[in-house]
Amino acid sequence: xxxxxxxxxLSACLIITGCNQEESQQSDKQSEDAExxxxxxxxxxxxxxxxxxxxxxxxxxxxxxxxxxxxxxIVNKQRKLPEGYEPPDMTVPxxxxxxxxxxxxxxxxxxxxxxxxxxxQSAEEEGMNLVAASGYRSYxxxxxxxxxxxxxxxxxxxxxxxxxxxxxxxQTGLAMDVTSREMNFRxxxxxxxxxxGKWLEENAHRFGFVIRYPEGKTDITGYAYEPWHLRYLGEExxxxxxxxNKTLEEFFGLYPTNQ
Ligand SMILES: [Zn+2]
Numbered sequence: 001x002x003x004x005x006x007x008x009x010l011s012a013c014l015i016i017t018g019c020n021q022e023e024s025q026q027s028d029k030q031s032e033d034a035e036x037x038x039x040x041x042x043x044x045x046x047x048x049x050x051x052x053x054x055x056x057x058x059x060x061x062x063x064x065x066x067x068x069x070x071x072x073x074i075v076n077k078q079r080k081l082p083e084g085y086e087p088p089d090m091t092v093p094x095x096x097x098x099x100x101x102x103x104x105x106x107x108x109x110x111x112x113x114x115x116x117x118x119x120x121q122s123a124e125e126e127g128m129n130l131v132a133a134s135g136y137r138s139y140x141x142x143x144x145x146x147x148x149x150x151x152x153x154x155x156x157x158x159x160x161x162x163x164x165x166x167x168x169x170x171q172t173g174l175a176m177d178v179t180s181r182e183m184n185f186r187x188x189x190x191x192x193x194x195x196x197g198k199w200l201e202e203n204a205h206r207f208g209f210v211i212r213y214p215e216g217k218t219d220i221t222g223y224a225y226e227p228w229h230l231r232y233l234g235e236e237x238x239x240x241x242x243x244x245n246k247t248l249e250e251f252f253g254l255y256p257t258n259q
Contacts, residue, residue, distance in 0.1 A: 080166035087173030095120040098185035107136040109173035112232035119207035134177040137170035174232040192227040205242035208235040
C-alpha cells in the first residue's frame with residue numbers, strides 16, 4: 001500500500017515539477033545528467049594530456065569502447081560508446097519513479113535493475129524514501145540534446161557545455177539517477193545533505209553501485225559532483241572501488257598524471 005500511496009503523491013507532484021526538468025536541456029552547464037541539470041558548477045578544463053592510456057587522438061576525437069556490454073565498461077568524455085549502441089536485456093526496475101507513464105529512461109539492464117530493486121527495498125526498510133528519476137538514455141536522445149544545444153548556442157559553446165552523443169554513461173543501461181520526495185525529485189548537490197543522499201553514499205556499494213562522480217574529482221571524471229548518479233558495477237567491483245575511494249578512471253588506471 002505504501003508504494004501505491006507514494007506513486008499517487010509522486011504523480012501529483014510531477015504535475016508541478018516534472019515537466020520543466022525533462023526539457024531543461026537548453027540550460028548551458030554540462031553535466032552527465034544534461035536533461036535535469038540544476039546546480040552544476042562549470043567543469044574545469046581537462047588536463048591536456050595525450051597519452052596512450054587515455055587514447056585521445058590528436059584532433060581531440062575520442063576512442064570508441066570495444067566491449068560496451070561489459071559490466072565494467074568505462075564511458076567518459078574520452079571513451080564513447082559505439083554509435084547507436086543499445087544495451088541488451090533492458091527492463092524497467094520495480095521501484096518508485098518520479099513520473100508514472102512509461103518512458104525509455106525508466107529502463108536499465110536486467111542485472112542492474114534487479115540490484116536497484118534490492119537497494120530500494122533495503123533503503124525503504126531503513127525509512128528512506130528514494131525515487132528513481134532517469135536511467136537509460138539512447139544515443140539518439142543524446143544526439144538530439146547535443147544538436148539542440150548547437151542550434152541554440154553554436155558549436156563551440158555546445159562542445160564545451162553539452163556532452164557529445166555516445167559519451168553518456170546512461171547509454172550503457174547501467175546508470176540511474178536517484179532522488180527523493182524531500183528533494184522534490186530534483187537532481188541537485190544538496191541531495192547529499194539529506195538522509196537519502198547520505199544513505200546512498202554509504203550503502204550503494206553493498207548492492208553493486210557506486211557514486212560515479214564524487215565530490216572534488218571533476219578534474220578526473222570531467223563532471224561536477226553528482227550525488228544522485230548511481231552506476232552499476234556488480235557487488236565485488238563496487239565494493240573495491242568504494243573501499244579504495246577512487247573514481248573508476250583512477251581504479252582502472254585510465255587517468256594518467258603526466259608521469
Ligand atoms: Zn546521471
